[in-house]
Amino acid sequence: MNAYQDLVDRHEEIALLQSCSSLLSWDQETHLPPKGVAYRAKQRAAFQERAHALKTADDIEVWLDTCQGAALDERASANVREWRHAYERARKIPTRLIGKLEEASSLAVAAWEKARAEGAFASFRPHLETLLDLKREMADHWGFAESPYDALLEEYERGATSAQLQALFAELKPPLVDLVDAATARTKASPARSLQGHYPVEAQQAFNWHVCQAFGFDGAAGRIDTTTHPFCSRLAPYDTRLTTRYDESDFTSSLFGVLHETGHGLYEQGLCQDEFALPSGTAVSLGIHESQSRLWENQIGRSRAFWEHWLPEAKQHFSSLADWTVDDMTHAVNQAHLSFIRVEADEVTYDLHIMVRFEIEKSLIEGALTVAEIPEAWNALFYEMTGLRVANDAEGCLQDIHWSLGAFGYFPTYSLGNVNAAQLYAAALKQVSGLESDLAQGRYTRLLEWLHQKIHHHGSCHLPGALMEQATGRATEPKDYLAHLRARYVTA
Amino acid sequence: MNAYQDLVDRHEEIALLQSCSSLLSWDQETHLPPKGVAYRAKQRAAFQERAHALKTADDIEVWLDTCQGAALDERASANVREWRHAYERARKIPTRLIGKLEEASSLAVAAWEKARAEGAFASFRPHLETLLDLKREMADHWGFAESPYDALLEEYERGATSAQLQALFAELKPPLVDLVDAATARTKASPARSLQGHYPVEAQQAFNWHVCQAFGFDGAAGRIDTTTHPFCSRLAPYDTRLTTRYDESDFTSSLFGVLHETGHGLYEQGLCQDEFALPSGTAVSLGIHESQSRLWENQIGRSRAFWEHWLPEAKQHFSSLADWTVDDMTHAVNQAHLSFIRVEADEVTYDLHIMVRFEIEKSLIEGALTVAEIPEAWNALFYEMTGLRVANDAEGCLQDIHWSLGAFGYFPTYSLGNVNAAQLYAAALKQVSGLESDLAQGRYTRLLEWLHQKIHHHGSCHLPGALMEQATGRATEPKDYLAHLRARYVTA
Numbered sequence: 001m002n003a004y005q006d007l008v009d010r011h012e013e014i015a016l017l018q019s020c021s022s023l024l025s026w027d028q029e030t031h032l033p034p035k036g037v038a039y040r041a042k043q044r045a046a047f048q049e050r051a052h053a054l055k056t057a058d059d060i061e062v063w064l065d066t067c068q069g070a071a072l073d074e075r076a077s078a079n080v081r082e083w084r085h086a087y088e089r090a091r092k093i094p095t096r097l098i099g100k101l102e103e104a105s106s107l108a109v110a111a112w113e114k115a116r117a118e119g120a121f122a123s124f125r126p127h128l129e130t131l132l133d134l135k136r137e138m139a140d141h142w143g144f145a146e147s148p149y150d151a152l153l154e155e156y157e158r159g160a161t162s163a164q165l166q167a168l169f170a171e172l173k174p175p176l177v178d179l180v181d182a183a184t185a186r187t188k189a190s191p192a193r194s195l196q197g198h199y200p201v202e203a204q205q206a207f208n209w210h211v212c213q214a215f216g217f218d219g220a221a222g223r224i225d226t227t228t229h230p231f232c233s234r235l236a237p238y239d240t241r242l243t244t245r246y247d248e249s250d251f252t253s254s255l256f257g258v259l260h261e262t263g264h265g266l267y268e269q270g271l272c273q274d275e276f277a278l279p280s281g282t283a284v285s286l287g288i289h290e291s292q293s294r295l296w297e298n299q300i301g302r303s304r305a306f307w308e309h310w311l312p313e314a315k316q317h318f319s320s321l322a323d324w325t326v327d328d329m330t331h332a333v334n335q336a337h338l339s340f341i342r343v344e345a346d347e348v349t350y351d352l353h354i355m356v357r358f359e360i361e362k363s364l365i366e367g368a369l370t371v372a373e374i375p376e377a378w379n380a381l382f383y384e385m386t387g388l389r390v391a392n393d394a395e396g397c398l399q400d401i402h403w404s405l406g407a408f409g410y411f412p413t414y415s416l417g418n419v420n421a422a423q424l425y426a427a428a429l430k431q432v433s434g435l436e437s438d439l440a441q442g443r444y445t446r447l448l449e450w451l452h453q454k455i456h457h458h459g460s461c462h463l464p465g466a467l468m469e470q471a472t473g474r475a476t477e478p479k480d481y482l483a484h485l486r487a488r489y490v491t492a
Numbered sequence: 493m494n495a496y497q498d499l500v501d502r503h504e505e506i507a508l509l510q511s512c513s514s515l516l517s518w519d520q521e522t523h524l525p526p527k528g529v530a531y532r533a534k535q536r537a538a539f540q541e542r543a544h545a546l547k548t549a550d551d552i553e554v555w556l557d558t559c560q561g562a563a564l565d566e567r568a569s570a571n572v573r574e575w576r577h578a579y580e581r582a583r584k585i586p587t588r589l590i591g592k593l594e595e596a597s598s599l600a601v602a603a604w605e606k607a608r609a610e611g612a613f614a615s616f617r618p619h620l621e622t623l624l625d626l627k628r629e630m631a632d633h634w635g636f637a638e639s640p641y642d643a644l645l646e647e648y649e650r651g652a653t654s655a656q657l658q659a660l661f662a663e664l665k666p667p668l669v670d671l672v673d674a675a676t677a678r679t680k681a682s683p684a685r686s687l688q689g690h691y692p693v694e695a696q697q698a699f700n701w702h703v704c705q706a707f708g709f710d711g712a713a714g715r716i717d718t719t720t721h722p723f724c725s726r727l728a729p730y731d732t733r734l735t736t737r738y739d740e741s742d743f744t745s746s747l748f749g750v751l752h753e754t755g756h757g758l759y760e761q762g763l764c765q766d767e768f769a770l771p772s773g774t775a776v777s778l779g780i781h782e783s784q785s786r787l788w789e790n791q792i793g794r795s796r797a798f799w800e801h802w803l804p805e806a807k808q809h810f811s812s813l814a815d816w817t818v819d820d821m822t823h824a825v826n827q828a829h830l831s832f833i834r835v836e837a838d839e840v841t842y843d844l845h846i847m848v849r850f851e852i853e854k855s856l857i858e859g860a861l862t863v864a865e866i867p868e869a870w871n872a873l874f875y876e877m878t879g880l881r882v883a884n885d886a887e888g889c890l891q892d893i894h895w896s897l898g899a900f901g902y903f904p905t906y907s908l909g910n911v912n913a914a915q916l917y918a919a920a921l922k923q924v925s926g927l928e929s930d931l932a933q934g935r936y937t938r939l940l941e942w943l944h945q946k947i948h949h950h951g952s953c954h955l956p957g958a959l960m961e962q963a964t965g966r967a968t969e970p971k972d973y974l975a976h977l978r979a980r981y982v983t984a
Contacts, residue, residue, distance in 0.1 A: 033714050043728070223523065
């Protein structure tokens with residue numbers, strides 16, 4: 001199949017450019033000196049433009065057409081399907097727009113960092129307006145059946161629509177709100193010991209790195225660095241980098257951050273590294289990606305079994321934990337509190353934060369809300385959901401990096417991830433016998449192997465919905481998730 | 493001038509590629525996980541190929557010819573001159589040869605690391621033979637008047653010839669040998685206090701960073717990281733990165749490393765950042781670059797005036813220095829010892845190491861010496877120079893990475909740097925009144941400003957020889973350098 005090989009070669013060229021682009025981004029978050037930002041924006045714009053030109057060249061269509069009737073194996077067929085989807089979407093976007101968006105978002109990230117530090121939305125506003133205009137223009141180019149938001153969502157969650165998400169949130173919200181009431185009341189009634197103490201950064205790094213590798217993360221093919229906003233990025237085959245941030249008064253802040261990013265990292269490392277350039281070797285969607293991070297962070301990391309195994313080692317690193325019991329610790333990391341910051345929110349209240357963002361960004365994209373109105377709308381909606389009043393935009397609408405990256409349609413994938421994580425973990429418990437005793441002994445190989453087989457090795461061969469059905473026998477639904485929250489926070 | 497603008501645009505495209513390439517290299521030295529090395533090699537090869545294609549495209553010649561008769565200002569004329577020089581050199585080398593050299597040198601570096609670890613030259617020999625053949629072939633393609641070594645030297649020191657270098661070394665050697673005798677005898681007769689103590693890495697980092705910025709390094713346009721082999725790299729405009737390594741038992745190891753790289757960094761930051769892509773905004777040669785690093789490291793950093801200002805602050809960082817006086821410190825950092833390893837050699841004995849390498853690599857390139865004869869020739873010459881017998885090639889001909897990279901003609905630029913540094917500093921002392929009292933007060937602005945005007949701002953507008961004449965009124969000659977060494981190590 002010459003045409004298929006031509007497509008592989010072209011996508012390897014594109015992947016090479018994108019891998020450099022990923023390094024430019026990673027470096028910008030971790031190391032770039034402040035004055036280097038302007039030229040970095042130029043570099044990234046140039047790469048995006050070049051990659052876009054390669055992705056949209058006419059010859060791809062010729063090759064795709066030639067492949068159409070050919071006998072290809074399952075992975076190759078999936079690659080052709082995904083290439084065509086990506087090609088058709090990419091062709092709809094003028095190259096000029098890609099470069100503009102890349103440059104605007106590089107500048108916006110820097111502006112957001114400054115605005116957040118100062119709690120001053122006004123200085124970020126023009127950047128966000130530019131980005132919103134560009135993204136709405138892109139949605140128009142892509143086209144959509146119901147909402148322009150769907151066109152953007154497709155970028156992160158292949159095959160999903162805002163109508164589906166609205167239905168999911170509608171099903172989730174009422175029982176979740178009840179759960180939040182019950183769980184927060186219970187936390188108030190039986191407060192946990194305070195974790196406040198002194199946990200030196202070096203000790204946190206050593207402990208985190210040990211747990212991360214025990215989960216199965218290959219330390220020779222990855223690393224952990226420090227950033228304001230934690231993330232995971234596979235820059236290239238065998239080069240998957242996690243980041244976290246440290247609070248010396250509470251080690252669980254960086255630990256759960258690392259467990260979360262490790263979940264992402266295990267997915268990236270579990271993909272076929274030789275297919276780095278191909279859909280079959282690439283993560284399928286953010287909702288699936290987030291299911292991996294949340295599974296390791298919450299289903300595993302906040303379980304009693306986890307602390308049975310790891311508390312003794314944690315005590316070796318942190319003298320503040322000397323007289324802590326497994327019960328103390330399990331109780332402490334399973335508290336439910338309404339709070340302002342999404343990334344610090346507990347499992348129970350987390351999705352309320354997402355619902356606020358989903359509603360606001362959907363309104364922005366659909367033109368029902370302007371950028372200038374965001375702070376007021378955010379604060380009102382947040383109050384309605386949580387009863388908390390935002391006093392400073394830094395703990396309100398400025399807290400997340402996503403919009404400064406032009407990432408509208410990204411937030412709901414976090415909730416999808418929560419729901420998928422619970423559903424996958426429930427399925428693993430049924431399908432892998434003895435899994436619970438593995439976990440209490442700090443053994444993660446069989447769980448990871450199950451995730452490899454059910455999720456990771458498939459790359460983007462199946463759409464997210466189909467992948468969930470194959471793995472769990474059901475489409476994504478909030479049942480297992482609500483049961484998990486109820487069991488852990490209300491009836492446990 | 494359309495043709496001139498076309499040349500600018502093309503070289504901005506090339507510079508953007510090269511800036512990404514520089515990030516790929518920097519990241520490889522500082523952060524890349526071990527398993528990521530193979531793909532990184534692919535990325536770098538792809539960039540190099542693309543840059544070479546852009547540099548050697550026919551249209552450049554057309555634009556250059558069009559510019560030939562045009563009225564251009566001084567900087568633009570210099571750019572056209574340098575572009576033509578680079579274009580003609582690049583066009584003479586078949587692309588095939590570039591690929592071969594890249595492949596041979598990546599194999600050779602790995603072989604060299606192994607050979608050095610084992611002290612076994614024999615396993616490195618075939619690799620070095622291949623590299624030598626390829627570099628001699630390149631010299632033939634480039635062409636030369638007297639020696640093929642000149643063609644290689646041109647890559648590092650524009651306009652220099654081996655005849656000039658031989659004359660310089662012939663003038664330098666006899667008085668230097670006498671100086672080494674006198675200085676080492678004096679060190680033996682009056683040994684300094686030992687610096688051995690406990691200097692925590694964090695304290696070294698804080699102190700180094702403070703001195704580095706006090707010299708004038710813009711911390712918002714650069715940073716310091718940790719690597720096995722220290723270096724300085726300007727990745728992009730306003731993004732100049734230094735590296736060092738730490739020895740917790742002796743803070744001067746990282747300090748002088750940082751002062752050295754800061755000298756390189758001040759040159760890179762002193763270039764016109766808007767002309768990043770142009771010869772007029774690019775460092776002119778390694779001999780000039782090294783003059784900047786050696787000036788700040790040795791002329792400034794090892795002076796009594798430096799320690800008068802900085803010892804009190806060093807004591808705040810390092811309790812081991814509690815009872816040290818300025819005399820103790822000045823004495824301790826100005827010791828002369830004959831030793832085996834170039835990168836650890838002191839100011840006085842350093843050039844003996846270079847003379848050994850220059851003589852050997854010149855003979856290799858000219859065909860007067862074979863690779864198999866290197867160890868014997870090295871050891872004999874080293875004994876003649878220093879009276880020391882090399883017992884293991886790891887501390888002899890295998891100690892440096894340069895030849896395994898195919899970098900023949902690089903070593904003599906270190907000595908050129910030493911000589912130029914002393915000559916520039918002597919000129920600055922004459923031309924800038926009150927400079928010495930500035931330095932004793934930790935004020936470096938006027939020295940840096942002088943270097944900006946005399947060296948940095950000119951980029952590659954003048955060839956290195958002309959630049960030295962303009963700055964100091966004389967061509968490069970060892971007089972000031974010998975006077976400096978004599979004053980500091982013999983008569984002080």
